[in-house]
Amino acid sequence: MFSKSLKGKIALALGACIIGTSVAAADFPTRDIRLIVPWPAGGGADAISRKISNIAEDELPKSVYVENIAGAVTATGLIQMTNSRPDGHTVGVLTYDSVITLPRGQMVPGYSLDNMTPIARITTEADAIVVSKHSGINTFEELVEAAKASPGTVRVGVAPKGSGPYLSVIQLEKLLDVDFNVITYAGSSSAEAEALLSGELDAAISSLGDFSGIIASGDVKGVVELSSVQNLTYTDVPTISSKGYDLQTGSFIILSAPKDTPPEAVATIETAFKTAYDSAEFQDWLKQVGVTPDWLGSDEVKGWMDELQNKTFKLMDELNL
Template sequence: MFFDSLKSRFVLALGACVITASAAAAEFPTRDIRLIVPWPAGGGADAISRKISNIAEQELPKSIYVENIAGAVTATGLIQMTSARPDGQTVGVLTYDSVITLPRGQMVPGYSLDNMALIARITSEADAIVVSKHTGIETFEELIERAKENPGEVRLGVAPKGSGPYLSAMQLEKLLDVDFNVITYAGSSSAEAEALLSGELDAAISSLGDFSGIIESGDAKGVIELSSVQNKTYTDVPTIKSKGHDLQTGSFIILAAPANTPDDAVATLESSFKAAYDTEEFQTWLAQVGVTADWLGSDGVEAWIDELQAKTFSLMDELEL
């Protein structure tokens, strides 16, 4: 009798746990979701993250709020994300540096993609060269001609060593036999945009979307996109493939949660952001800023990252970076 009573209590307790866990999953999220953007406010990654989260929260019972935590080439914010409770209430934004620069250099103790549950890739953006109106340069050919005539004098702004734009600059110098004065800027592309406006830089490398504001104002002009596919928004900016060169680099936006986040929570986040991604509002907005919509769900992101790392690390070995 004692054992029968004990067994009954155990079954009831187990059932209660299952019901409680199911209820918790069904109620997710239980509070506003924190979306950590590891770059300062004002850059392309920040703008995209804010736009899609504003739409995605319409699919959820709670809001999504963005918190900018910059530093250590995205590691500061993302380590805070991976250190959060793995309940789906904290999400982080990964860019090129999060996937390539940091793992390659192993520069920040405690940072690892293994500490993350990947949710989805939202966009991909080719790098491009944008010139300041102060230079009077109108075309890619004029930029290269000036660089050849003035070795080491054309000031080209890029993200820190090891970043995608930095790699692009190194490849361009080798490919075209030119010598730029390469100047690195920590933080988001907004710093480079300000330097282009002030005349501190002659040119800079990042996506056209990152520089959309100063391009639209006429303070800067895109002269080449490092891609083989013509940008549907900036149709006046030629691809480097059209100039007879094969060079493709760029960045992307990936969403991730802490490792061990429940599958149900990851699925809810993925479906909410996919619904936002599919809206006409988000697609139209991306086109307006010149960013390519490029969704890849949780079932394919990890394999894509593995392939990208293998290709990029091999290139870095060739350039001895």
């Protein structure tokens, strides 16, 4: 049995720990926040993350700095995030591959969504087909005609097997009854952009936002977006539903922290990024690059991720992927 004096000391020590934790949470952040983007610099996820974090840091007493840690289809960077101290000073960006491709394939030991605390979904982006000016293709109909005329010759670039764009091209081949020459590219869409510019690819599948720079330069052209909702930025790019087909695929940006990050820290980050999200600067910028603002807060985003996983895994089972 403990003596009264010892019990008192233990109680004081526990009280000090509780007070210390509360003070730490109240003072958050005490240093700059590291935002890990698990893709190379230059892609769509990187651009969105940098833009919103630059605005969000105006709402915080410390800065937010982006660190690109690519590799293993986002797992390399996100494992570094989950292995960091869960105090809110390290957060990461999740995309389609982080939520679908990696868990589906169970390809990277130590990677698990269970090790994360989702904070918010910031944007969603429908997949789209863009064509290189070198291809001689100018419309969705011409793309389909070329694929039917010479099966296996129209070169379409996508992310690796298991990714969203890869799933999209497989569904498209079945839907359109065509056979593309599918070429996969590791890393971000910047690799596909280079291949489109050089004439190595006839077409590629990713979001219009990912290709915004080379669309603006006229080097590539969007011919269809895999959505039923017209893109308000790229009004000249038709939806696939307007062509009589039903196919909706795409990616998103989700902000997440390590598991067991204090709720107070999560709330502070969420509030700062929601303020940045609502700003005219961010909303206007999204319109310029053709990305859809689509906020879900911490109370909803986990359920949305679970529902997306269940729906997509079922489709993959049906397609034997």
